[in-house]
Amino acid sequence: MTYIHDTIVKLQKTSPAQAEFYQAVEEVLDSLQPILETNEKYKLHSIIERMVEPERQIMFRVPWVDDQGKVQVNKGYRIEFNSALGPYKGGLRFHPSVNAGIIKFLGFEQIFKNALTGLPIGGGKGGANFDPKGKSDGEIMRFCQSFINELYRHIGPTTDVPAGDIGVGAREIGYMFGQYKRLTGNYDGVFTGKSLLWGGSLVRKEATGYGCVYFAQYMLADKGDSLAGKQCLVSGAGNVAIYTIEKLYELGARPVTCSDSSGTLYHEAGIDLATLKELKEVRKARLSEYLVAHPDARFIPVTDYPADGHAVWRIPAQLAFPCATQNELTEADAQALVANGVIAVSEGANMPSTQDAVEVFLDARICYGPGKAANAGGVATSQLEMAQNASMQRWSFEEVDEKLKVIMKNIYLSASTTAAEFGEPHNLVLGANIAGFRKVADAMIEQGVV
Ligand code: NAP
Numbered sequence: 001m002t003y004i005h006d007t008i009v010k011l012q013k014t015s016p017a018q019a020e021f022y023q024a025v026e027e028v029l030d031s032l033q034p035i036l037e038t039n040e041k042y043k044l045h046s047i048i049e050r051m052v053e054p055e056r057q058i059m060f061r062v063p064w065v066d067d068q069g070k071v072q073v074n075k076g077y078r079i080e081f082n083s084a085l086g087p088y089k090g091g092l093r094f095h096p097s098v099n100a101g102i103i104k105f106l107g108f109e110q111i112f113k114n115a116l117t118g119l120p121i122g123g124g125k126g127g128a129n130f131d132p133k134g135k136s137d138g139e140i141m142r143f144c145q146s147f148i149n150e151l152y153r154h155i156g157p158t159t160d161v162p163a164g165d166i167g168v169g170a171r172e173i174g175y176m177f178g179q180y181k182r183l184t185g186n187y188d189g190v191f192t193g194k195s196l197l198w199g200g201s202l203v204r205k206e207a208t209g210y211g212c213v214y215f216a217q218y219m220l221a222d223k224g225d226s227l228a229g230k231q232c233l234v235s236g237a238g239n240v241a242i243y244t245i246e247k248l249y250e251l252g253a254r255p256v257t258c259s260d261s262s263g264t265l266y267h268e269a270g271i272d273l274a275t276l277k278e279l280k281e282v283r284k285a286r287l288s289e290y291l292v293a294h295p296d297a298r299f300i301p302v303t304d305y306p307a308d309g310h311a312v313w314r315i316p317a318q319l320a321f322p323c324a325t326q327n328e329l330t331e332a333d334a335q336a337l338v339a340n341g342v343i344a345v346s347e348g349a350n351m352p353s354t355q356d357a358v359e360v361f362l363d364a365r366i367c368y369g370p371g372k373a374a375n376a377g378g379v380a381t382s383q384l385e386m387a388q389n390a391s392m393q394r395w396s397f398e399e400v401d402e403k404l405k406v407i408m409k410n411i412y413l414s415a416s417t418t419a420a421e422f423g424e425p426h427n428l429v430l431g432a433n434i435a436g437f438r439k440v441a442d443a444m445i446e447q448g449v450v
Helices: 002-014 019-038 040-044 047-051 100-116 137-154 170-184 204-222 239-250 273-282 287-293 331-339 355-364 377-391 397-421 428-446
Strands: 056-065 071-082 088-094 122-128 160-163 231-234 257-260 263-266 298-301 319-321 344-346 367-369
Touching: 002 019, 002 047, 019 040, 019 047, 019 100, 019 355, 019 428, 040 047, 047 428, 056 100, 056 137, 071 088, 071 100, 071 137, 071 160, 088 100, 088 170, 088 377, 100 122, 100 377, 100 397, 100 428, 122 137, 122 160, 137 170, 160 377, 204 239, 204 319, 204 344, 204 367, 204 377, 204 397, 231 239, 239 257, 239 273, 239 319, 257 287, 263 287, 273 287, 287 298, 331 355, 355 367, 367 428, 377 397, 397 428
Parallel strands: 088 122, 088 160, 231 257, 231 319, 319 344, 344 367
Antiparallel strands: 056 071, 071 122, 257 263, 263 298
């Protein structure tokens, strides 16, 4: 369709060298074809041209002093992508790979994900090319404070509400909130993912992982199947991976892998969650140290990965949960998963499967839950945190978890009924993209040319 093609070509000219962003845009726009073909209004209102252009992009210098007294400089970003449905909402990522293209891909995905939750939140994302690994607590604090010295003027509880993402957890949110409070004098719900001691919500920490497992549960239930007794592959060993593993055990499945940037851990007896939490949440250690407590497990270093993919996806299992980072599951990995009999893939990470890998899953007609649907539990629970802050309430763990289950079920139903409406009932990529797009696009039209 030339409308879509022309938009992407123009984007490549006006926003050069942003490969991940084009990948995300192409994936969304391709699946919007059926709705764009039958609804002239979207073209008339230049909706997709407006959607691919962020409302506002903030890029700034983040200078800070390391423990040796040397001044370091990083690049900070906040991309306020779309506020048609509510205040900008989306995490902050601190990782050396961060650049404008990565933040734009994440922000673009966030628009549709947030729309799918059915909650009043717009889409945004931010971060810095700062590497928290190996930094002292003092260095992390000084970096976070400097980051907020610029960002504080752009965020607020009714305008833009950041949360965590890779490299940003409760500790970093604490330092950023402290500096925001000092600069503005406001004690308000400007961040989510806060500590439970001062405004955080129960279940927020667990929400993305739990939600991703609930999503798999709903996909399987539609096929008359369940998680019970299934062997599962999980990638990543951070926030999303850990709570995916926790919920898989609770629902009777057996997660046998996890990974970090140094390699993959395979424990046939099942990953020992207590050891994993101690390593990653408490000691922030490398995954290979797991073998000290569990010599029967196997560690596969990155240097031994297959040339065309990732070791974790070559292990036989029935379910797969990519929970680390973008493009961590290649076409060859997808073929290996399907050949080994995987029946469902539920994405905890954002865009972990390449576009070719997604095609393999769709062609094989296995259950495939794309990240923007399957991992929306995190941002949905962030919105529940905002609601608790605004109403000065505190809900119990069970109450929030129950709401999370309902939200994930509604996301699944919204994606699957929309997929069926457009004649491709197995295609939750198409269903999720169209369902999210329709809400945002119609709101944009109603709000005029702004
Ligand atoms: P995290 O706690 O920082 O953990 C990230 C994990 O992925 C770590 O084990 C990390 O290993 C690994 N990883 C990161 N970059 C990698 C790379 N380039 N190659 C190999 N491994 C890599 O982050 P998280 O919050 O779990 O986020 C994981 C994914 O979920 C991301 O795609 C994020 O955007 C998405 N997500 C998160 C949330 C949330 O609520 N946190 C919500 C929705 C989506 P190392 O420690 O060795 O780097």
